[in-house]
Amino acid sequence: MTCSEVQRVLPEMMDGAPNNELQAHLEKCPACSDLVAELELISIEAHQLVESNEPSPRVWLAIAAELRSEGLIRDPEAKPGRPVLVPTERRRWNAWWLVPVAAALLVAASYVGMRKPATQIAEKPAVVAPANAPDLAAQSNQQKPAPQVAETKRPVPIDRSLDEPSVSAPVQVVSTEDRQFLDDVGQRSPRMKAEFESQLRAVNSYIRDAEAYLKQNPGDEDARQHVMAAYEQKAMLYQMALNHIQ
Amino acid sequence: MKPHLTNQAAGKGDLTDPKLAKTAEAEAIERAKQGDEAAFEVLYNLHKRRVYSLCLRMVSNPAQAEDLAQEAFLQLFRKVGTFRGESAFSTWLHRMTVNVVLMNLRKKGLPVVSLEETIETDEESPKKELGGPDLKLAGSLDRLQLQRAIEKLPPGYKTIFVLHDVEGFEHNEIATMVGCSIGNSKSQLHKARLKLRDYLKFMRAEKAEKQ
Missing domain, CATH: 1.10.1740.10 (RNA polymerase sigma factor, region 2, helix turn helix motif)
Structure with a gap:
């Protein structure tokens, strides 16, 4: 068998039964042997990629919402009419948790603005801050200073984050703000609280992993994108929770 | 309960x-x-x-x-x-x-089977790549680079490669799902791997140059 014959039969032989003629040629031809070895390596490594990506929490939330609206989920807790469980007066007192919402949204938005071309932003699903979120956040700031927001969330401005070691500071699995927010959600529905808590844990882990990876690979554009995506996901999660509660 | x-x-x-x-x-x-x-x-x-x-x-x-x-x-x-x-x-x-x-x-009008299949000639044969000892993909592959290389594949090649090498579907299953012959599936898979090999070598060379 010659090298050009190998080229011709390789597509058929690569994943098929062993062929003596081919084997004999590979043993004496380093070029063809290297080629086959490299193609096999690509094939083997590719299979390791099978489950390497995690969808954002919005996917499950959207699926669950759709299943509910189609009546495929029968929620034993569901009550007709979905009463408003957080009265306006009470919300004003609890508006403090809009601070992390606004912070996460601002971080995501500023990072998107700084790092993403406009076309890519347009491709992303809309992550729109509630019109009143910054105002409410400011309002709640007046009512209750929240220095711990910056401390626990570490939404370090991303342009600085690449140079500063603080970027890798651990994000708590569920931070104090998250916990307080969850308590508010829980007042509406324990089931909803459990759902959001699980999603928050996932997204916080993602933030932690992404920041750690960015620290290890400060020049890697993908690593930056992951940090940005992680904060976007958190912002999205808060936004969806807001939509449920309001 | x-x-x-x-x-x-x-x-x-x-x-x-x-x-x-x-x-x-x-x-x-x-x-x-x-x-x-x-x-x-x-x-x-x-x-x-x-x-x-x-x-x-x-x-x-x-x-x-x-x-x-x-x-x-x-x-x-x-x-x-x-x-x-x-x-x-x-x-x-x-x-x-x-x-x-x-x-x-x-x-979206994107080809699920590569259109290049019908127009590619021996010019794209990997033979021209052989014998470049400096660019060998010996050892292990950087998975991030492999991911990036897969993203660069033309849509048709990507489909067959992902279904076969990443997802583990057999050629006969792919042929049914995609609507092509088994031979076509095998041929496109092979070409996809060759392209990936080229991309990966290029990336490796680029990285080496930067360092």
């Missing part, structure tokens, strides 16, 4: 034992048929990474991949009542995902 179907029980990485995962899955399928939300979530968590990864690799766009993963799960959950267990649930889901993605590609 639903003692086993908690989020913690499945899909969060706790069910590493395949037997336990299978049991949880079987139980979740039965409960999902009754409309149990937790059961749907268990099924989602068990399969979300694989389904999303498949979508992402096929379309190379995270937002679009999430939409497709969502659509695949919705289609599956709407039909879960008809699942009788003759085939593996995961096979059923992954076939459905592939169909959703292929349908989407067709809608």
